[in-house]
Amino acid sequence: MKNCFVKLLALILIVSVSSNVKADDKANLNVPPEGFTALFNGKNIDGWKGLVGNPKTRAIMSKEKLAEEQEKADDIMKKHWS
DSSP: HHHHHHHHHHHHEEEEEHOOOOHHHHHTTTTOOOOOOHHHHHHOOOOOOOOOOOOHHHHOOHHHHHHHHHHHHHHHHHHOOO
């Protein structure tokens, strides 16, 4: 029973805080700090890349081979992520 009360209290707190966010502030919620790049734009997966190997195997690939493998990995990623 105590655990349910804690969860309910946390939910109420989250709802009350999120409902107090002003419209101007909402536009800035997905803005990364200076020097950082956002990995997700909040809308779609544009700009995401599939995983190609590991750092060691990537390092020994030619630029052409890496581009070819990246294209394959991106195609696989797009089939499974949305």
